[in-house]
Amino acid sequence: MASSVLLSHPLSSQLHLPKRNLLSPNRSRFPCFYLKTADQCKSFNARLPNRPAKLKNFVLHVAKTDVEGREGSQLVGEDSAVFELSKQKISSWVYFTGILGVVLYVLNVVWIDNSTGFGKVFIDALSSVSDSPEVVMLLLTLIFAIVHSGLASLRDTGEKLIGERAFRVLFAGVSLPLAVSTVVYFINHRYDGVQLWQLQGVPGLHELLWVSNFISFFFLYPSTFNLLEVAAVDKPKMHLWETGIMRITRHPQMVGQVMWCLAHTIWIGNSVAVAASVGLIAHHLFGVWNGDRRLAIRYGEAFEAVKNRTSVIPFAAILDGRQKLPDDYFKEFLRLPYLSITALTLGAYFAHPLMQAGSSGLHCEPYALGCCIEAEGREHFIRPWLTATKTCFYRGQDGACVHCLPSYRWMLQVGVAYAHRLPTISAHVHIMRNRLPSSTKSCMHALMLPRY
Structure with a gap:
């Protein structure tokens, strides 16, 4: 790829002209870096601005073509997720x-x-x-x-x-x-x-x-x-x-x-x-x-x-x-x-149960309850959260609100990690702890219990 660029460049005619070897054969055998002083051994990028603008653009174009020819083997962006412990303070x-x-x-x-x-x-x-x-x-x-x-x-x-x-x-x-x-x-x-x-x-x-x-x-x-x-x-x-x-x-x-x-x-x-x-x-x-x-x-x-x-x-x-x-x-x-x-x-x-419990306490006043879920003859004791809110957390199969309070609807949020293991969605919830108003002490409803 670089050779094709050399042939097409306006300076290529000068680059391909035969030049007489001004150095003796014996001297040409020595590597060039033996003949350079420390001041002359500057990096290529440091010496590049001193060259003519056309030659500078030409060399940069060749370098860019060489990188593309190697199918992007060199990174342009950063190496992600690098964590070097030795560099940490x-x-x-x-x-x-x-x-x-x-x-x-x-x-x-x-x-x-x-x-x-x-x-x-x-x-x-x-x-x-x-x-x-x-x-x-x-x-x-x-x-x-x-x-x-x-x-x-x-x-x-x-x-x-x-x-x-x-x-x-x-x-x-x-x-x-x-x-x-x-x-x-x-x-x-x-x-x-x-x-x-x-x-x-x-x-x-x-x-x-x-x-x-x-x-x-x-x-x-x-x-x-x-x-x-x-x-x-x-x-x-x-x-x-x-x-x-x-x-x-x-x-x-x-x-x-x-x-x-x-x-x-x-x-x-x-x-x-x-x-x-x-x-x-x-x-x-x-x-x-x-x-x-x-x-x-x-x-x-x-x-x-x-x-x-x-x-x-x-x-x-x-x-x-x-x-x-x-x-x-x-x-x-x-x-x-x-x-x-x-x-x-x-x-x-x-930590999902903790996240759910913590969320129920945000922007509302939670009431912690204990309850028992009966599903296919088996009982699972869980600790849900009953919270005053504008919408009901669970709805019955007919879409109606499962609680009947005069001033509030109630949101029942089940915070338990094994809730998704319950074998059925239909369940009965029994209030186990007397933390509700008197109108709901005997509340028992069939719920659509989401298996989370």
Whole structure:
């Protein structure tokens, strides 16, 4: 490839003219570096600006062609998920832990705690717009998307005005509370709305969706590649990753979000889950376009090179030959960030009951109950949460609310890890602890119990 460029270049006629050998044969045997002084042994890039502009462009063109001829064997972007323990500073991680603790404390006081925070006020304001949980879910997603993507688009300008670390603090301080409210509202209302299908009884479906959801987290959280930058301990940068999960898709967060949404929507099967999935997927599809636009502005030709050998659709670049996986590709995943994702994903799954219980206490006043579920002659003691809310958590087979209170409807949320193991959806719930108003002490209803 380089030879073809030499032949076509305007200077090629001069380069191919025969020249007389001015050095004696014996002297030509000596390597050239023996004849150079230390000052003359400068790097090629250091001496290049002293050459004429045409020759400089010519050599750069040849170098670029040589890289392309080797099918992109050299990385233009960064090697993702690299974690070198020898380069880590204990003080940085201590600082990170302290910042994380302060952020969580402030988030609880300012937003989560109903007595001091504004989270409940925010949810109540959106709920006053419509009684439909689908509408509220879409509004929450829309507000988060506008703030999150809007601030991301203003990153270059914001960093110039207030600095990288200050802008990261502003970005996280605004986005995190909105994300918490959106996730919590979905957890609390995921079984509201209209039931569109019921597939929990399909053999093997739970296992298939569990695996899909587990894999989705390897796509969802590439931010673990640079946790110290996320917390602004290190100076935040806009990275151009190229290895690891990026070889499969250039936008792993979008792919992971689609996988997560499809798994949960298929399992839950109601209108609220559909609304949440539509909003989240639409937000991430916009993020694909916006992310490419921002990277193109920041990195220019380097991003175009990465774009040419990667794809948005998973495995597309690999199948059409634009992406060549190295023989030891699996080693790009044997790194601490990916191992951390594995541990955190498993922990999040087993912590689902705690997440559900914690969510029920956000923006509402929970009543803890003990109850017994009878299913096909077997009893399972669980600890659900009964919460005053505008919508009923469970509905009977005819769609009617299962509780009959004069002032409130009640949401019954089952927080138990083995709920999905119950062999049937139809069950009877018996109130075991006297924590309800007198009008509901003898409440016993047939419920549509979702197998989570």
